[in-house]
Amino acid sequence: MKQPELDRFDRRILAELQADGRISNQLLAEKVGLSPAACWRRVRTLEEEGVIQGYSARLDPEKLGQGLCVLVNLSLQRHTIDSTAGIEREVRSYPEVLQCFAVTGNADFVLRVVVPDMASYDRFLNEKIFTLTGIANVHSNFALREIKNTHSVPVAD
Known part of the structure; x- marks a missing residue:
């Protein structure tokens, strides 16, 4: 998959939106140094x-009564495409599972x-x-x- 070309304005926009996804387009444009129309087009x-x-x-x-956080390691009996796909499908449907990663190790x-x-x-x-x-x-x-929990991806200039 081809990665889009991101310039410094795009990276600033992404950083600002990660910090505050509810920021108005007007304020976002001011913070990144673009006109509101140009900022809106880029977003x-x-x-x-x-x-x-x-x-x-x-x-x-x-605060929502979900105070126990557990990291669960699952190991498979056999590694087949069908068995793995079935587990992935089921795990996606569980509301208790916030994240699931296929890993090595x-x-x-x-x-x-x-x-x-x-x-x-x-x-x-x-x-x-x-x-x-x-x-x-x-x-x-x-x-x-919890020591750190973020979904912000580094978008350095």
């Missing part, structure tokens, strides 16, 4: 090219899961993870505290 182009994938609000899981997948408490995590394991076909091993790591 639209970045969206159309898929550089900007969307906008969302960051929520505090604890000691596991095949790493999931970031949030649930209210240990009893909820036990139900999640028994009703969802342990019912997946082809899972050989599940290893859970419980987060003690």
Whole structure:
């Protein structure tokens, strides 16, 4: 996939939008040194090219009663396209799973899961993870505290 050519204005726009996705076009244009029309066109182009994938609000899981964060390592019994695709499809459907990565190393997948408490995590394991076909091993790591959690991608000039 071809990467779009980003100049310093595009990079500034991306940095500003990552810091505040609700910024007005007028203020964004002022901050990056463009006219509002030119800024709007660039933002639209970045969206159309898929550089900007969307906008969302960051929520505090604890304030929503989802205070237990677990990093779950899944290892597969066998590595086939069909079994992997099935697991990926199922995991995507679980609202408790915020992120899922196919990885190398000691596991095949790493999931970031949030649930209210240990009893909820036990139900999640028994009703969802342990019912997946082809899972050989599940290893859970419980987060003690969050040190850094960002979705901002470096866009240096």
